[in-house]
Amino acid sequence: MSPSPPLLGGAAPAPARAAPSFLPIPIHTRRRVPTTRAAAPSFFPIHARRRVSTTRAAASHSHANDAILLRRAADVADLSAGLTSPHPNFGCVIARPQLDTDSADSRVVGEGFLYAQGTPCAELLAAQEAGEQARGATAYLNLEPGDCYADGTAVGSLVQAGIARVVVGLRHPLKHLRGKAIQALRSEGIQVDVVGEDLQSKLFKEALKSCLIVNAPLLYRAAFHVPYSVLKYAMTADGKIAASSGHASWISGKASRGRVFELRGRSDAVIVGGNTVRFDDPRLTARHVKGHVPVRIVMSQSLNLPEEANLWNVNDAYTIVATQRGARRDFQKKLAMKGVEVVEFDMLNPRGVMSYCYDRGYLSVLWECGGTLAASAISASVIHKIYAFWAPKIIGGLNAPTPVGELGLSQMTQAINLMDVSYEQRVAGAEAGCEDIAPGVIAGGGSAELGEGGAVIVGGRGL
Numbered sequence: 001m002s003p004s005p006p007l008l009g010g011a012a013p014a015p016a017r018a019a020p021s022f023l024p025i026p027i028h029t030r031r032r033v034p035t036t037r038a039a040a041p042s043f044f045p046i047h048a049r050r051r052v053s054t055t056r057a058a059a060s061h062s063h064a065n066d067a068i069l070l071r072r073a074a075d076v077a078d079l080s081a082g083l084t085s086p087h088p089n090f091g092c093v094i095a096r097p098q099l100d101t102d103s104a105d106s107r108v109v110g111e112g113f114l115y116a117q118g119t120p121c122a123e124l125l126a127a128q129e130a131g132e133q134a135r136g137a138t139a140y141l142n143l144e145p146g147d148c149y150a151d152g153t154a155v156g157s158l159v160q161a162g163i164a165r166v167v168v169g170l171r172h173p174l175k176h177l178r179g180k181a182i183q184a185l186r187s188e189g190i191q192v193d194v195v196g197e198d199l200q201s202k203l204f205k206e207a208l209k210s211c212l213i214v215n216a217p218l219l220y221r222a223a224f225h226v227p228y229s230v231l232k233y234a235m236t237a238d239g240k241i242a243a244s245s246g247h248a249s250w251i252s253g254k255a256s257r258g259r260v261f262e263l264r265g266r267s268d269a270v271i272v273g274g275n276t277v278r279f280d281d282p283r284l285t286a287r288h289v290k291g292h293v294p295v296r297i298v299m300s301q302s303l304n305l306p307e308e309a310n311l312w313n314v315n316d317a318y319t320i321v322a323t324q325r326g327a328r329r330d331f332q333k334k335l336a337m338k339g340v341e342v343v344e345f346d347m348l349n350p351r352g353v354m355s356y357c358y359d360r361g362y363l364s365v366l367w368e369c370g371g372t373l374a375a376s377a378i379s380a381s382v383i384h385k386i387y388a389f390w391a392p393k394i395i396g397g398l399n400a401p402t403p404v405g406e407l408g409l410s411q412m413t414q415a416i417n418l419m420d421v422s423y424e425q426r427v428a429g430a431e432a433g434c435e436d437i438a439p440g441v442i443a444g445g446g447s448a449e450l451g452e453g454g455a456v457i458v459g460g461r462g463l
């Protein structure tokens, strides 16, 4: 069994040990890559430039300059969050001093990021964009390149472009790849500076954090052999996730729901239990946000599920039903006829399903289940992070469900302390009916203070 990951709030820890090579990705995952992005190898991430606040770095080769541009590489890499699984999110920013002006700023001349599996690598795209201006310039990489296709494209692109110096945020997390690209670049006479080794200063702390966060799921997966799991729930101010009747539409408002679509779009799979299917008939798609659509996974021991359900419509997204071996084989056949994949487990439990997701190459999983399954997943130590959406409403009800069911903890001293808690507040439009709060999170082991109106609290725990 994998060791327990440490408490997590934002950044992932350095990998404790290497994972095996990336696994082949299931065919349905390949199909889910949006063609609008994947089919554009010469894509210039104009929007990336808008998203990154600093367009010009400080003095070339100064630590400030390097740190800013490295963060920018991480921001660019993040543009394909959810799309690259099981590969990392790679970003490359090429910048050069502006010798023809008095400015000490570096100028970005090329950027690129890995869109998805099978698309051109970040380094190639950035070098193509930079063209002749790459000669003598510095390339900033959030992560040391791997060489999944064994063709040395990433290193070759930088060498051929005439890059003089490369700044690397993190070495590759996989043992068999770690250091290889760095060595190959150095052997070509390129200066390679690795953060934490060749570059050490306070300025790099934040830049390094950005590099860790952008690939937190991959780093977790490589270190602990489980996908990175996030539990998300929306609750009322009195801590309920539905009325006593089970009705839950809606607790949170439009802004928060949009945030949930974003979270889904960054995940490889979304998991719910049978109760959620029976009560909510969810779709679990990332509609309203462009990009990746996660696989929907239903965990149901009994397979006592409705004959008709939105999740059985696999035109929206792929659906897997995980069940106990031998459960309702007739119903299994019906699901299979609809295109739903049924997977039998000898013992259906969160850890087994996470192992299965790991074997399928998933990096990150979003749990949108009710309290019973959430408690089971927490007890099984498979949850790394929690997004708690808090809505300024009271529903009451002795039997109204709460986000986390029985954990077997009887003393408050046994409570699981979240760490790195933060929060953010979002105010939805008037149509939402009330103010709505969004993500809050993280900071050193304490509890989060909620803003007026509502909040999203994010925190992590150890498994």
Ligand SMILES: Nc1c(N[C@@H]2O[C@H](COP(=O)(O)O)[C@@H](O)[C@H]2O)[nH]c(=O)[nH]c1=O
Pocket (backbone or CB within 6 Å): 233, 234, 248, 249, 250, 251, 252, 253, 256, 257, 260, 272, 276, 280, 281, 282, 283, 284, 285, 368, 369, 389
């Ligand atoms: N009620 C509730 C949530 N409920 C979650 O969203 C699922 C429905 O997703 P979909 O069918 O795709 O819209 C539902 O089954 C449950 O997991 N989520 C929220 O952010 N806020 C809410 O108020």
